[in-house]
Amino acid sequence: DTVLTQSPALAVSPGERVTISCRASESVSTGMHWYQQKPGQQPKLLIYGASNLESGVPARFSGSGSGTDFTLTIDPVEADDTATYFCQQSWNDPFTFGSGTKLEIK
Amino acid sequence: EVQLVESGGGLVQPGRSLKLSCLASGFTFSNYGMNWIRQAPGKGLEWVASISSSSSYIYYADTVKGRFTISRDNAKNTLYLQMTSLRSEDTALYYCARRGDPHYYVMDAWGQGASVTVSS
Numbered sequence: 001d002t003v004l005t006q007s008p009a010l011a012v013s014p015g016e017r018v019t020i021s022c023r024a025s026e027s028v029s030t031g032m033h034w035y036q037q038k039p040g041q042q043p044k045l046l047i048y049g050a051s052n053l054e055s056g057v058p059a060r061f062s063g064s065g066s067g068t069d070f071t072l073t074i075d076p077v078e079a080d081d082t083a084t085y086f087c088q089q090s091w092n093d094p095f096t097f098g099s100g101t102k103l104e105i106k
Numbered sequence: 107e108v109q110l111v112e113s114g115g116g117l118v119q120p121g122r123s124l125k126l127s128c129l130a131s132g133f134t135f136s137n138y139g140m141n142w143i144r145q146a147p148g149k150g151l152e153w154v155a156s157i158s159s160s161s162s163y164i165y166y167a168d169t170v171k172g173r174f175t176i177s178r179d180n181a182k183n184t185l186y187l188q189m190t191s192l193r194s195e196d197t198a199l200y201y202c203a204r205r206g207d208p209h210y211y212v213m214d215a216w217g218q219g220a221s222v223t224v225s226s
Contacts, residue, residue, distance in 0.1 A: 033212045035151075042201055042216040043151065049210050086151055090211035094167060097151040 002026055004087050004098035011104040017075040020101045022087035024068045031091030032070045034063055037100070038083045046085075047072060079105050108132040108215045110202045115220030118192055126220050128185040128202030133215075136160075136180035139205035141213060142187045144198035144222075154200070155187065170196075192224045 003025040012018045022032065030050040035043040045054045047063035050070060062073045074081055082105050087098040114126040126142070142154040155176035156165045164176055175188040185202055199219040206214025 031210055033210065035213075042218055043213070044216070045206065045212055045214045048207055048212045048214075054214065088151070088212070094165070095153055095211050097153070099150045 001094060002028060002089050002092045002096050004089060004096055006085075006087060006098040006101045008099070009102045009104065011106055012077050013106045014079055015076045017073065018077050018103065020072040020074075020085050020103070022065075022070045022072070022098050024070070024089055026092065027067045028089040028091035030066050031089055032063075032065065033088045033090065034061075034072045035086045035088065036081075036083045037086065043086060074103075077103075077105060081105060108204070110204065110215060110217035112200065112202050112217045112220035115200065115222050117223045117225065119226050120193060120224055122192055123188070123190045124192060124222060125189070126187040126200055126202075126222070128187075128217055130183045130185065130202075130204070133204075135178075135183040139163075140176075140178060140185045141203045141205060142174075142176060142185075143201045143203050143213065143216075144196075145201065145219070146195075146198045149198075152198075156205070157185070189222070192222075194224050196222060197224050198222060 005023045032050045034047040037043040051063045064071050084100040084102045086100045109131045111129045118124050139158045141156045157176045173191045177186045201219045202217040203213035204215040206212045
């Protein structure tokens, strides 16, 4: 199975730019997607196909990358962005999720 | 508004069975593939099973293959997950999720989850 590696946690101040990375153990082309999960809530799709913004998601969120290295960028960060961010690949079967990056807003 | 509402969770003894349901509303259920994805307490997300819009294609994670059965009733707008031979490691919050974009396998709508605890 394709393993997705994410940093466990990040802490930033409001107004800053934050990048959350996800590295795949093998190429996933552009089949990488990002979800936001706030405490006690279900995941929410933010980015699909590595760089496509899901409808209704603020333009502060963006994604980039292809192959094995991907990035989710939030610029500028707001207090409401406190959440865990998961990457998910759908290029290789079975589709898999990263372990999540917990973002703390100082 | 797209809504997915899971039900049927609870406390169950190891080796027993449980059936989850997910009632969909706000969209044409029969047009979408659906999934079950679980999250163990304090852990990440794990795909469990998928079913295509007409039930023609069904897939399972190796960890549940032979024990879990995904199904759907398009007339009732309902997705199911029959779980048998439950183990402690099946303890998790089970989400029902809709497959979104047809080109990429992404989940664009999620329910609130049904909690399953396997313990004696």
